[in-house]
Amino acid sequence: MASKRNNLLRAQDAREQRRREDEYSRGNLQKYINDETMLRGNLKYDERSEHVRREREARARAQEEGHMEELYVAHKTKQFAANSAEEDAKIAAHLEKVHKEDEISQRLVQRVRNESEELRWLQEKLRTAEVSMLRKLQVDEKHIIKERDVQYNSQMDAQMELGRQKVVEAENLKEQRRREDQLGARYVQEEQMEEKLALQRAAVKEFERERAAVDEIVANIQLEDQAEVERKKAKQDETRRWVVRFMEEREKLRESARRAEWEEEERIRQYGQKIEQRRMGEAQKAQMKQDEADRILKKMSQEKEREVAKKAELEELLARLHFEEQEARYRQVQADKNDKNERSRLEMMQANDFQKQLKAQRRQKEIEEEEEYRRRMMQKFAEDERLEAEGVKRRNEKMDEFKKEVQGLAQHKHSMYEKQKAVELAEFMKHQNEENRRESIIEEERLRMLREHAVKLMDYLPKGVLQRPEDLDMLVELLNERMGRQ
Structure with missing residues (x-):
């Protein structure tokens, strides 16, 4: 870096020297022109009478030459200024580049210093040595301070002993006065204790009287609660018996519903078997369609089962609602219990008949919907076959295009692989150079740290700090x- 700066300084000095030489040349040229003009003017003045016409021509030529010279000088000055500005820009750019390179190099060195485990280890060892040296200095200082403290403490002990004796005498006098005061206060405390005992006895009597009144009230409340519990228990037993009878009737209704559902499922299963027997001899593709139809049929059966379960749940909710209504009536008019039970039974039978009618109507509607759904599915299967044939044709065409694309991708992949290998090799060489640079920086920093601290901490250096001869x-x-300087 220093050699680059020297080269730049020499280039700048040479440019400045050329500028001064150009200015000197322009000054001499201008002086020569002025002298020549003056000489010609003098000659023309002497020969004015004979050469008037030539004088005017010479003057015009001189003016023209002067003008041309001024233009030439202005052009050279402008050209020199442009060249100087360009050279200044180049030098500034080069200086900035050198400055950036120096800054990058310094950042690299600083980063290596911060990240190097070896330098951190060496710094830690040097810090340990410095701490050991400071600890030794502190120990020596503590010995001196301890000796001073011993002398100071001996003097303080003597003064404190005198103070303690004075305090003991004052405490003895204070204790004697306190005992005299206690003798007078003892009689007052005994009178206060007797008053407190009397108040406590009165409070105990009042508490016992209030507790007896509270116990009597609690006993009455317990008797009322016991009677209420027995009444509720009798009512619950009666309600429980009525619920048992209702649950038995509802179980019978559920059994009949399950039997009807089983018969319906049996018909569905027989229908599926017939379909399976009719399509046993078809080809594989027809078998796949049959499986799809069976799946749809199974799905329909499951949907049917779910609907039946929903219906049963609805019936149960209706029955529960009816039960709640009956129970409300039972609570309101207990005297007409038998008549209401009979009416409830008749209403339940009517509701059951109505539910059967609704179920038959829904079953007929479901059969019609099932036929319509089967018809739409057969149309869908035919459309799927047509679309499948067209799809096979398109897939074959796409397969040919795919083969061509695969070949092109294979060639592209091979070229990318070669480029990647070249990039990896360049990165490896770059990493190797950076590693060598890093090791060099670490070694320079290690030697610098040893030069700064090793002599001062020579007697406290831990083992392993000096790694090489x-x-x-x-x-x-x-x-x-150091010894030579001293």
Whole structure:
């Protein structure tokens, strides 16, 4: 870096020298022109009478030459200024580039210093040596301070002993006065204790009287609660018996519903078997369609089962609602219990008949919807076959295009692989150069740290700080230099 700066300074000096030479040349040229003009003017003045016409021509030529010279000088000055500005810009750019390179190099050195484990280890060892040296100085200082403290403490002990004796005498006098005061206060405390005992006895009597009144009230409340519990228990037993009868009737209704559902499922299963027997001899593709139809049929059956479960749940909700209504009526008019139970049974039978009618209507509607759905599915299967044939044709065409693209991609991949290998090789060489540079920086920093601290901390350096024989030679050389300066 220093050699680059020297070269730049020499180039700038040479440019300045050329500028001064050009200015000197322009000054001499202008002086020559002025002298020549003056000489011609004098000659023309002497021959004015004979050469009037030639004088005017000479004057015109002189003016023209002067004008041309001024133009030439202005052009050269402008050209020189442009060249100077261009050279200044180049020099400034080069100086800025050198400055940036120096800054990058310094940042690299600083980063290596911060990231190097070896330098951190050496710095830690030097810090340990410095701490050891400071600790030794502190220990020596503590010994001196301790000796001073011993002398100071002996003097303070003597003064404190005198003070303690004075305090003891004052405490004894104070204790004697306190005992005299306690004798007078003892009688007052005994009177206060008797008053407190009397108040406590009165408070105990009042508490016992209030507790007896509270116990009587609690006993009455417990009797009322017991009677209420027995009444509720009797009512709950009656309600429980009525619920048991209702649950038995509802279980019978559920059994009949399950039997009807089983018969319906059996018909569905037989229908599926018939479809399977009718399509046993078809080809593989037809078998796949049959499987799809079976899946749809199974899905329809599952949907049917879910609908039946929903219906059963609805019936259960209706029955529960009916039960709640009956229970409300039972609570309101207990005297007409038998008549209401009979009416409830008749209403339940009517509701059951109505539910059967609704179920038959829904079943008929479901059969019609199933036929319509089967028809739409057959149309969909035919459309799927047509689309599948067209898809096979398009897939074959796309396969040919795909083969061509694969060949082109293989060639492109091979070229990319070669480029990647070249890039990786360049990165490896760059990394190797950076690693060598890093090791050089670490070594320079290690030697710098040893030069700064090793001599001062020579007696406290931990083991392993001096790694090479050259380190020991450098330490001896530094010691000799210090001794020579002293």
